[in-house]
Amino acid sequence: xGNNQNNNRTCGLKNPKLNALxxxxxxxxxxxxxxxxxxxxxxxxxxxxxxxxMSIAVAFVLMGSNVIVSLLRKFTPNQIRxxxxxxxxxxxxxxxDYLIKANLPFLYKQLGIFIPLIVxxxxxxxxxxxxxxxxxxxxxxxxxxGSSIGFLIVLFxxxxxxxxxxxxxxxxxxxxxNPCIVMVLPPGGFITIGVIMGLLSYYNLRKKKx
Amino acid sequence: xxxxxxxxxxxxFLSACLINNIILIKFIGLCSFFGLSTNVKNSIGMGIxxxxxxITATIVSWLVYHFALVPLNLVYLRTATFILTIxxxxxxxxxxxxxYLPPLYxxxxxxxxxxxxxxxxxxxxxxxxxxxxxxxxxxxxxxGIASGYxxxxxxxxxxxxxxxxxxxxxxxxxxxxAFFLAxxxxxxxxGFKGLFGL
Amino acid sequence: MNNKFIxxxxxxxxxxxxxCVVSAMLLSWVYKETKTKIEENIKKEIETAQxxxxxxxxxxxxxxxxxxxxxxxxxxxxxxxxxxxVLSERGYGSEIKMMVGVNxxxxxxxxxxxxxxxxxLGDGITKKNFLNQFIxxxxxxxxxxxxxxxxxxxxxxxxxxxxxxxxxKEALEYGKQSEQQ
Numbered sequence: 001x002g003n004n005q006n007n008n009r010t011c012g013l014k015n016p017k018l019n020a021l022x023x024x025x026x027x028x029x030x031x032x033x034x035x036x037x038x039x040x041x042x043x044x045x046x047x048x049x050x051x052x053x054m055s056i057a058v059a060f061v062l063m064g065s066n067v068i069v070s071l072l073r074k075f076t077p078n079q080i081r082x083x084x085x086x087x088x089x090x091x092x093x094x095x096x097d098y099l100i101k102a103n104l105p106f107l108y109k110q111l112g113i114f115i116p117l118i119v120x121x122x123x124x125x126x127x128x129x130x131x132x133x134x135x136x137x138x139x140x141x142x143x144x145x146g147s148s149i150g151f152l153i154v155l156f157x158x159x160x161x162x163x164x165x166x167x168x169x170x171x172x173x174x175x176x177x178n179p180c181i182v183m184v185l186p187p188g189g190f191i192t193i194g195v196i197m198g199l200l201s202y203y204n205l206r207k208k209k210x
Numbered sequence: 211x212x213x214x215x216x217x218x219x220x221x222x223f224l225s226a227c228l229i230n231n232i233i234l235i236k237f238i239g240l241c242s243f244f245g246l247s248t249n250v251k252n253s254i255g256m257g258i259x260x261x262x263x264x265i266t267a268t269i270v271s272w273l274v275y276h277f278a279l280v281p282l283n284l285v286y287l288r289t290a291t292f293i294l295t296i297x298x299x300x301x302x303x304x305x306x307x308x309x310y311l312p313p314l315y316x317x318x319x320x321x322x323x324x325x326x327x328x329x330x331x332x333x334x335x336x337x338x339x340x341x342x343x344x345x346x347x348x349x350x351x352x353x354g355i356a357s358g359y360x361x362x363x364x365x366x367x368x369x370x371x372x373x374x375x376x377x378x379x380x381x382x383x384x385x386x387x388a389f390f391l392a393x394x395x396x397x398x399x400x401g402f403k404g405l406f407g408l
Numbered sequence: 409m410n411n412k413f414i415x416x417x418x419x420x421x422x423x424x425x426x427x428c429v430v431s432a433m434l435l436s437w438v439y440k441e442t443k444t445k446i447e448e449n450i451k452k453e454i455e456t457a458q459x460x461x462x463x464x465x466x467x468x469x470x471x472x473x474x475x476x477x478x479x480x481x482x483x484x485x486x487x488x489x490x491x492x493x494v495l496s497e498r499g500y501g502s503e504i505k506m507m508v509g510v511n512x513x514x515x516x517x518x519x520x521x522x523x524x525x526x527x528x529l530g531d532g533i534t535k536k537n538f539l540n541q542f543i544x545x546x547x548x549x550x551x552x553x554x555x556x557x558x559x560x561x562x563x564x565x566x567x568x569x570x571x572x573x574x575x576x577k578e579a580l581e582y583g584k585q586s587e588q589q
Binding site: 036037038039041042043082083086087090091093094097098113116117119120121122125182185186187188189190191193194195197198199201202205 | 236237239289290297329337394400
């Protein structure tokens with residue numbers, strides 16, 4: 001799945017800590033490179049507020065789960081690692097669910113069913129399996145930060161595009177009227193991601209030619 | 211209309227399958243949708259697997275929710291419980307089908323482990339609770355969601371196979387053009403809105 | 409061999425059980441801590457909506473007229489400032505739920521509390537400039553301009569606009585009914 005030109009989980013930096021940190025941002029960006037974690041991306045990104053809110057929720061769960069999975073990696077025999085990941089991740093997701101419900105009721109209404117769906121967000125299980133289970137706590141934490149930043153950047157771009165073009169506002173401040181409504185509807189979401197991936201692919205092809 | 215127990219089961223099915231199609235309208239279940247739709251045979255297998263798991267998961271999770279979580283005041287454990295239910299069911303079903311129904315296993319067995327993280331199934335369990343549906347209506351809703359998923363993924367796989375022979379610009383090959391295709395399909399399915407007053 | 413296998417199973421079950429128990433305890437703690445705040449949020453939301461629907465009301469009381477439940481609002485002196493009805497009607501893509509405040513046969517406040525109409529078209533029913541048209545209107549003024557009334561529909565969202573009008577009319581009817589009792 002995905003344009004995986006680089007199967008080592010590094011981005012070429014010497015320091016393993018910086019490697020872990022920056023991998024998730026560009027080379028191993030969960031959404032556009034690894035093609036995982038797509039579910040919330042299209043549904044939530046109708047406005048920038050939702051996109052950023054969702055990214056922060058995912059970041060919280062990702063950091064928590066990566067750290068705990070890494071802490072417990074000696075305690076977890078190989079056969080039961082998937083159930084263990086699931087228990088850890090769903091605990092953090094439930095915590096985030098209730099925290100948002102209590103403190104940010106407006107965001108809770110916007111995200112709705114997608115908060116519990118973070119549990120099956122492939123980004124989190126993917127990073128737990130691919131990295132946190134095999135690396136130290138600090139490196140796993142950095143990896144979580146990197147992937148969260150990568151996730152946030154892409155979600156922000158998509159959210160901004162859809163909100164500005166589709167509603168004419170940015171963070172609910174009106175920018176222009178007569179927006180193109182299809183952008184906030186489902187088809188618009190698909191088109192936005194298609195364009196972003198097309199641009200990335202174009203950039204990669206040109207790099208290859210040089 | 212918001213889905214509720216007062217609705218005719220046929221309308222619930224239609225709403226879940228076409229009008230609020232889980233992939234093209236609700237955007238849930240996309241990972242597997244884009245990952246596996248490269249050929250039609252895979253999609254059919256995936257569709258069958260999803261239908262099978264959704265129906266069983268719907269029943270079990272409804273029972274667990276209404277007979278264990280609610281009476282014991284443990285509603286906050288529902289996320290964890292549902293996903294663990296689905297994961298366990300998938301494991302059990304894989305073992306069972308491998309042993310007792312080999313032809314079925316050949317058709318869809320390999321997709322079963324992938325379905326554990328399929329958002330569509332978890333979403334259908336949550337939606338049944340949110341709409342407060344009875345057990346029978348939940349099964350209809352779950353079956354509708356799974357059918358919608360299957361229809362969408364089979365059509366999409368056919369489209370993607372067709373487009374392999376079309377002159378697509380180099381940078382759009384693969385996923386970008388697939389997303390554009392999905393957007394057109396989504397536009398088409400938006401047309402179902404208002405059908406039968408739904 | 410058999411012994412080793414059984415030991416392994418016990419070991420695995422033990423670890424999983426500990427993890428589940430720890431997780432359940434943590435979640436139960438989080439639930440208790442956030443419970444009051446969540447209930448407060450819900451109450452606040454309803455109160456804000458009620459105050460929007462009946463401007464000038466400071467306290468509310470639930471009542472029933474016939475089979476229809478409603479909320480009566482009172483001002484600081486204990487005088488009734490009107491009644492609030494919560495009604496739903498099918499819009500274009502969803503059920504529209506609104507809170508309508510009526511007093512003396514006229515609408516005094518109106519608010520949309522739930523809908524999933526088309527963004528950019530139908531969701532204009534939540535905007536102030538559409539809803540303000542309903543204020544101070546009585547039953548025979550509640551029609552679209554093109555039908556002879558005084559309400560201007562949202563461009564491209566006639567069905568959603570009509571649904572709101574239907575709800576407002578229903579609220580006035582209920583208001584009249586409840587006064588006759």
